[in-house]
Amino acid sequence: MKLSQQEWLDIFKGVYEEEIGFDMPMSEHTWLSIGGPADVFLMPQDPLSIRNLMVVLKNEGVPFFTLGGGTNILVRDGGIEGVVISLKNFRRMEVLKEGDESAELFIEAGVSLQKYVNFCKERGYSGAEGLIGIPGTVGGAICGNAGSFGCEMKDSVLSVAIMDSSGRLDRFKAEGLGFGYRRSDIKGTDIVLSANVRLTRQEKEAVTRRTGKFFSEKKASQPISDRSAGCVFKNPQNTSxxxxxxxxxxxxxxxxxxxxxxxxxxxxxxxxxxxxxxxxxxxxxxxxxxxxxxxxxxxxxxxxxxxx
Ligand SMILES: Cc1cc2nc3c(=O)[nH]c(=O)nc-3n(C[C@H](O)[C@H](O)[C@H](O)COP(=O)(O)OP(=O)(O)OC[C@H]3O[C@@H](n4cnc5c(N)ncnc54)[C@H](O)[C@@H]3O)c2cc1C
CATH class of the missing domain: 3.90.78.10 (UDP-N-acetylenolpyruvoylglucosamine reductase, C-terminal domain)
Structure with missing residues (x-):
């Protein structure tokens, strides 16, 4: 049953004080520019806000969908029932450690994957070059283990902070997340908030050269500036x-x-x-x-x- 705006406001009262979007066309939030309206669209600012939301949505039995950059989804024309939670405001990225051989970074889920790849390129951090040109967010890339040119998101991930649908926050080691070809064991009701990653330090010029080469190849072989959702189908074994x-x-x-x-x-x-x-x-x-x-x-x- 569709709730009225007042009924939604009553649900969020005292729990979520940020802006609430109603009947938000998902075509405005997908790379394909396709998708009917989401009943409610929220862009929480911090983990506490998401935790409060998880508790109230669970109590009220309201379904939710977590949105990254909307670059790998097809939203049906009827839109999305319940609440869409966009991670766009989770944009912090910082260097935790830098040694002679490697560097460790903390990245929030809403950071654009391209911002991460370019940051690595500028600092001479190797391990993300093959992700150049893949749109979307770091959170989406972790959930689907995005990859290209023999490089996958999982290759650099050390651990991931995940909030479950009861509002419980845990940090998981990458080995326990079941990463495989375009998949992970992260459930649809889990929200990735951030990740710690480790990259190898190399000559900046070498990282820049490899990144540039991959980008040229990607531009020449994929319609990256058209409205798509990336690859429609997974590659079957041994073929494309x-x-x-x-x-x-x-x-x-x-x-x-x-x-x-x-x-x-x-x-x-x-x-x-x-x-x-x-x-x-x-x-x-x-x-x-x-x-x-x-x-x-x-x-x-x-x-x-x-x-x-
Ligand atoms: C032009 C183009 C080129 C592409 N090239 C490649 C490529 O080379 N390799 C490749 O692997 N992919 C590619 N893609 C697909 C896509 O960009 C990636 O899969 C990307 O990682 C999806 O991230 P997103 O943030 O857009 O996720 P979304 O599309 O927003 O979401 C995808 C799924 O992840 C979930 N999700 C997103 N963020 C979170 C979060 N923080 N917590 C929990 N769940 C979350 C969503 O609920 C959804 O189920 C391409 C897409 C386009 C349009």
């Missing part, structure tokens, strides 16, 4: 989803405003006015075609969220 989609003949195929990129077939682009239903219809068509031609079932990499 993009190659399979290309060889099945789907490059340039369109459903409404959504198009299979002609540059990289595993990216679907919103050419303007596209909807989540169109995106899902194109996913269905492409995966059915690949299954028929190659007998391979493609597994989605993007997270599809929201009401149908």
């Amino acid at each position: 989803a993009g190659r399979l989609i290309d060889e099945a003949g789907y490059k340039g195929m369109r459903v409404g405003g959504i198009e299979v990129s002609t540059l990289h077939a595993n990216f679907f682009i919103n050419r303007g006015g596209g909807t989540a239903s169109e995106y899902l219809a194109l996913m269905e068509r492409v995966s059915a075609g690949v299954r028929e031609k190659f007998g391979i079932v493609l597994e989605p990499e993007i997270k599809v969220v929201g009401r149908g």
